[in-house]
Every structure is written in structure tokens, then in C-alpha cells.
Amino acid sequence: MTTKTTFSIPYGKQNITQDDINAVVETLQADFLTQGPKIDEFESKFADYVGSKYAVAVSNGTAALHLCALALNVNEKSKVITTPITFAASANCIKYCGGEVVFVDIDPKTSLIDLDKVEELLKSNPKGTFEGMIPVDFMGLPVNLEKARKLADEYGLWIIEDACHAPGGYFIDSQNRKQSCGNGAYADLAIFSFHPVKHIASGEGGMITTSDKALYDKLVKLRTHGITKNPELLQENLPSNGGWYYEMQELGYNYRIPDILAALGISQLSRANEMMQKRQEIAGRYDEAFKDTKICFFQYPREGKNKIFHAYHLYVIQTENRKGLYDYLRENNIFAQVHYIPVHTMPYYQSLGYKKGDFPSAESYYESCLSLPMYPTLTEEEQNFVIEKVLSFI
Numbered sequence: 001m002t003t004k005t006t007f008s009i010p011y012g013k014q015n016i017t018q019d020d021i022n023a024v025v026e027t028l029q030a031d032f033l034t035q036g037p038k039i040d041e042f043e044s045k046f047a048d049y050v051g052s053k054y055a056v057a058v059s060n061g062t063a064a065l066h067l068c069a070l071a072l073n074v075n076e077k078s079k080v081i082t083t084p085i086t087f088a089a090s091a092n093c094i095k096y097c098g099g100e101v102v103f104v105d106i107d108p109k110t111s112l113i114d115l116d117k118v119e120e121l122l123k124s125n126p127k128g129t130f131e132g133m134i135p136v137d138f139m140g141l142p143v144n145l146e147k148a149r150k151l152a153d154e155y156g157l158w159i160i161e162d163a164c165h166a167p168g169g170y171f172i173d174s175q176n177r178k179q180s181c182g183n184g185a186y187a188d189l190a191i192f193s194f195h196p197v198k199h200i201a202s203g204e205g206g207m208i209t210t211s212d213k214a215l216y217d218k219l220v221k222l223r224t225h226g227i228t229k230n231p232e233l234l235q236e237n238l239p240s241n242g243g244w245y246y247e248m249q250e251l252g253y254n255y256r257i258p259d260i261l262a263a264l265g266i267s268q269l270s271r272a273n274e275m276m277q278k279r280q281e282i283a284g285r286y287d288e289a290f291k292d293t294k295i296c297f298f299q300y301p302r303e304g305k306n307k308i309f310h311a312y313h314l315y316v317i318q319t320e321n322r323k324g325l326y327d328y329l330r331e332n333n334i335f336a337q338v339h340y341i342p343v344h345t346m347p348y349y350q351s352l353g354y355k356k357g358d359f360p361s362a363e364s365y366y367e368s369c370l371s372l373p374m375y376p377t378l379t380e381e382e383q384n385f386v387i388e389k390v391l392s393f394i
């Protein structure tokens with residue numbers, strides 16, 4: 001029997017099971033829709049998953065970035081380094097606090113921020129010029145944070161790891177230790193997003209992880225208006241204070257995630273390893289199918305001593321006729337996507353002085369990149385269809 005199957009295949013997609021639905025319904029019927037027990041549970045399970053000491057659940061990944069910038073006191077005098085190949089939010093969080101974003105070009109072999117170029121920049125400016133850097137585990141490929149930390153320590157920088165693409169990713173450091181993205185070993189803070197295209201979906205949602213207690217306490221406060229009831233943190237901790245007493249100690253926000261969404265996040269997180277396995281299988285099949293072509297270009301150690309474990313949020317190929325392939329796939333209901341238009345070329349960042357031509361590696365990467373469908377429920381049949389169409393076009 002040959003029936004012509006019609007597919008509609010996006011580049012990324014959430015996977016909601018009956019268990020997920022049950023978890024949300026149970027929370028809807030429980031006492032707390034927000035500020036309840038699901039928040040602590042999500043935080044402690046997520047911290048366990050990535051191997052960090054602390055985790056702070058927030059309303060989305062962008063809020064996570066903003067809170068991190070606030071907690072690190074980013075202000076009008078701050079200059080912060082990041083990559084142009086990322087989602088705009090990685091840079092915008094610095095602008096929210098009035099700081100200056102300083103882009104550094106990518107390494108064409110990995111498409112991650114080029115830490116040698118970061119070093120050159122740091123060397124060619126007086127110490128103290130830069131306050132921090134926001135490396136991004138783009139696509140799910142972990143940045144070598146051990147190397148970033150060395151630079152950060154030498155030049156007095158903090159590090160926010162934007163790990164939105166990489167929960168479950170890791171690299172092996174020089175001491176032969178596995179360093180999971182967001183574990184807080186080298187970065188001061190790390191952030192994640194639970195937008196439906198990411199590994200773990202809660203609709204909207206985000207998480208900050210850290211091993212620093214002082215930053216953790218600050219983030220918890222900033223997430224909810226700068227208010228605390230924690231007796232250890234109160235400025236006026238008098239025996240005569242009633243049970244209602246709280247202090248708003250600094251200007252914070254309402255960046256809370258509701259329990260309803262935390263429950264969905266917890267349920268999704270319980271399948272994280274299984275879903276990661278699926279992503280690896282899909283990546284393996286693409287690798288195999290394209291091994292005799294020139295479209296797979298990333299060079300990084302996949303095995304052995306310096307192994308990097310790619311979390312495969314995205315499976316990116318590079319091809320000369322990118323627009324042709326993109327359009328051809330769309331005609332076949334395959335909705336590949338482009339990640340990313342370099343942030344410095346966005347009109348907003350151009351209005352701040354950046355221009356096309358500033359970061360040649362990022363711009364040439366952008367000219368040819370295309371993200372193929374990559375999500376755990378992509379079937380082998382669907383993937384074969386994608387592979388067949390890609391190969392027939394190129």
C-alpha cells in the first residue's frame with residue numbers, strides 16, 4: 001500500500017503527554033495557583049538535573065536574564081560582552097539596565113563566541129573596562145566555561161551563561177570532570193527558558209541557576225518586587241514585628257512563574273533524559289545521512305578527553321543556497337528556520353552604532369545557516385522525508 005503522506009514539520013515542537021496534562025489539572029485543583037509548593041519542587045528538581053546548588057524559577061528566560069543583570073548591578077557604566085549569534089534577549093538584558101553591549105565575533109568552527117577574540121579585547125583595554133560576559137551555549141553546544149572563567153578571573157568579570165539551548169549538555173574540563181551546562185561551577189549565574197521550542201516546555205517560564213548563596217538570595221527578592229520576609233534578611237528583625245511583616249528592600253519586579261506552569265515543567269523535566277536520547281538519535285541520523293556532503297560543518301570533540309556533549313536544541317546545517325533550500329523545504333511543508341540574524345545588525349543595535357560588516361564570521365555564518373527539524377517526537381518517517389528533500393535539493 002502506498003499512501004502519499006502529507007507532513008507538516010516545524011523546526012521545533014513541544015511534546016505534551018497525558019501525565020503533563022494530569023499534573024496541570026491537579027495543580028488547578030490544588031490550593032495554590034501561584035506562589036505555592038510547585039515552585040520549590042521545580043527549583044530543587046531542576047537544580048539536581050543540572051547539578052547546581054540553587055535554582056530560581058521565573059516567568060521566562062528573558063526575565064531570568066534581566067534579574068541576573070540586576071543582581072550583578074549592571075548599570076549605565078557597565079560594559080558587557082556577548083555574542084551576535086544568539087536570540088536578542090541575551091544582549092537586551094544589559095540594555096534594560098542601561099549598560100553597553102559589546103559584541104565579540106564567533107569562532108566559525110563552532111559558531112560560539114570566540115574566547116580568543118574575547119581575550120584580545122580584554123588585553124587591549126585597561127583592566128576594569130568590562131564588567132561581565134554572557135556566553136551562549138548556542139544550539140546546545142556548551143561553551144568552554146573553564147576557559148571563560150580563567151579570562152573572567154584575570155580581568156575581573158562575572159559570567160552569565162545563557163544556557164537556554166543546553167539543559168543536559170556538558171563538556172569535560174581539564175581535570176577530566178563533567179561540567180553540565182548551568183551547574184554553576186564556572187559561571188556565576190546561568191539561565192534557561194521553558195518556551196515550547198526549548199527542551200523543557202512550560203508555555204512561558206525560565207530558571208536561573210547558581211552556586212552563590214548571596215546571588216540566590218538577591219534573585220529571590222528581585223523576582224517578587226524586592227520584598228522579603230526571610231528573618232535572616234530583614235533589616236528590622238524585631239520581636240514585636242507581627243506575622244504580616246515584610247520589607248521591600250530594593251526595587252524588584254513580578255517575574256514569578258505560576259504553580260500551574262511549574263507543575264508542567266516538573267512533569268516535563270521527569271522525561272528530560274528520555275527526550276535528550278531522542279534528540280541524540282535524530283542528530284545521529286542526520287549526521288549519517290549528510291556525512292558525504294559539506295553541509296555539516298561544526299568541528300568539536302565528540303568523543304574522548306575533551307569531549308563536548310551537544311544538547312541539540314538545534315540541528316544547524318550550512319549551505320550556499322540557503323534561501324533556495326529554505327523555500328524548497330517550505331513547499332514540502334518542512335518549516336526549517338534560521339538561527340540567528342546577527343543581533344548587532346538589528347535596527348535597534350544599528351541605532352546604537354553597530355553596523356553590518358562589524359563581525360564577519362557571524363555574518364558569514366548567518367548567510368548560510370539553516371536549522372532542520374529537531375524535536376523528540378519527530379518520527380523516523382518524517383525525518384527520512386526531511387533528509388530526502390534536503391539531499392535532493394543540494
Ligand SMILES: *Cc1c(COP(=O)(O)O)cnc(C)c1O
Nearest residue numbers: 060061062087089090164193195
Ligand atoms: C529562548 C531564548 C531566550 C529567551 O527566553 P524566553 O523564555 O523566550 O524569554 C534567551 N536566550 C536564548 C539563547 C534563547 O534561545
